[in-house]
Amino acid sequence: MNPTEVTHRPGTTHEVTNQAPPLAGYNLFTTDAALGEALARAGADWHRETLTRHGEALGKAETLALADLANRHEPELHTHSPRGERIDAIEFHPAWHELLALLREQGLHALPYSDPQPGAMAARCAGYFLHAQLESGSLCPLTMTFASIAVLQREPALFETLRAPLYTREHDARDLPLAQKRSMMIGMGMTEKQGGSDVRSNRTEARPAGVETGRGAAYLLTGHKWFFSAPQCDAHLVLTRTTEHDGLSCFFVPRFRPDGTKNAVNVQRLKNKLGNRSNASSEVEFFDAYGVMIGDEGRGVSTIIEMANYTRLDCVIGSAALMRAALVQAIHHARHRSAFGRVLAEQPLMQNVLADLALESEAATALFMRLARAFEDSADAKPGDTDDKSLEARAWRRIVTPAAKFWVCKRALAFTGEAMEVWGGNGYVEEGPMARFYREAPVNSIWEGSGNVMCLDVLRALEREADAAQALFLAWRRDAQTHPVLNAALDRLSVLLNGAPGTREASARRIAQQIVLIAQAMLLRDGPPEVAQAFIATRLDEHDADCDRVFGTLPARFDHAAIVERAFASRSV
Structure with a gap:
């Protein structure tokens, strides 16, 4: 052979094998x-x-x-x-x-x-x-x-x-005054530099634009917002003070004034965020920006809190969705990738990891769907209703929602990291979706109230909605009568709740965590036995449970393969 002869050309040194194909062509609903x-x-x-x-x-x-x-x-x-x-x-x-x-x-x-x-x-x-x-x-x-x-x-x-x-179900992307648009979007402006979650420290001020003041009157806003979510929206709900009242009031601030000119909401810059990069978040300043007061003057926080309740539920759903997306990607990869002579999905330790992830994902799904029912039931209830259904709906909505926002959003961080690891090095690069899922995971835990804010809100709700809390806990007791693990978990929750006030605040995260785990266990207990038994044992049984553990530590007695198959059937793709 001529030593100068080229025997290999670029791209022909090897055949690409043992790589999972992209996951596509499957139905996200029917496979769940x-x-x-x-x-x-x-x-x-x-x-x-x-x-x-x-x-x-x-x-x-x-x-x-x-x-x-x-x-x-x-x-x-x-x-x-x-x-x-x-x-x-x-x-x-x-x-x-x-x-x-x-x-x-x-x-x-x-x-x-x-x-x-x-x-x-x-x-x-x-x-x-x-x-x-x-x-x-x-x-x-x-x-x-x-x-x-x-x-x-x-x-x-x-x-x-x-x-x-x-x-309307039409999306209108044009940047025009509302009178000229077919559809609209609305954003929020709450946070300022000096306060963060403590919106009561806001300093932006609104003064009357004319002789009328109070609800429905026009005002001119001057100040800033440190996080102004989605600045391209057609209007924002903004919390600010008024010159007549020291408390915060809520304002509807459109992108364009009634005369069609651009409102004086100046975007200083877009945030350079870890994730959520397709969406624009910004810092803005108001220079006599036009706004209309909604709700009563000085009652801005209570006016907008209803909005926050819904956005918190969506944070739970968004984190549960990241879990689900990362899970199906991990299972799909494991079914197409071999290591050490066997397909990953058939190896006992990988089955344990995938099954544990599947339990977490199903529990999060069951929880947000139950919260959805509670939001609907409580919306249908009449003021002053004290029947068990109304009280329980209030408890799920007002107590379990912030607890779920804390717990599910926190779990999404560890979950997406574990699912990324299933992919190995391929998961760490940006060509696939796993790195994006991982970067997205922290935002729901931070936005609309960080973990501590949520857990303190759980404590406030327990005090203010004592009747609702009692109705929910009594219902759980009735349902757990024949289940010693659930009864013991409720006993531990009772001990935490009956501690001294200072102790309760220091234990707020543990209280919120226990509420969510019990809620999830109650929702799963009548489902497939392989799911219910494994979840309850590993999340609530004092002998097997360890909430600080890594994923993939399920006891060997549970049917890991069956749990994975239920999560994403092998015939799905």
């Missing part, structure tokens, strides 16, 4: 047994066909590609036009608008309001959960728009002008 069962329990089977179509559309390769495009091509801020006019325009990749169009097409921004019927809240939450497995950033403006409706409905004159663009 836990979600389908929860939908039926919530009385929302009427929405099953729609979710089936939606799940199929989301699983297509071209739809999945939108998420990658929207996150690789981040939004750009253009503060001025070529002529020097202040415009504060946000430019998005077309994929972003396609994602928002998908969301609105499914009615996920308004379904329980625009199409009210039994189970509508659960139907909306199930659809939101499916989309959140695809892409997280596009959910932010949709969540805030949905949550704002409960607040705006209490302002009949204003809401009448907003109803049509809020309820």
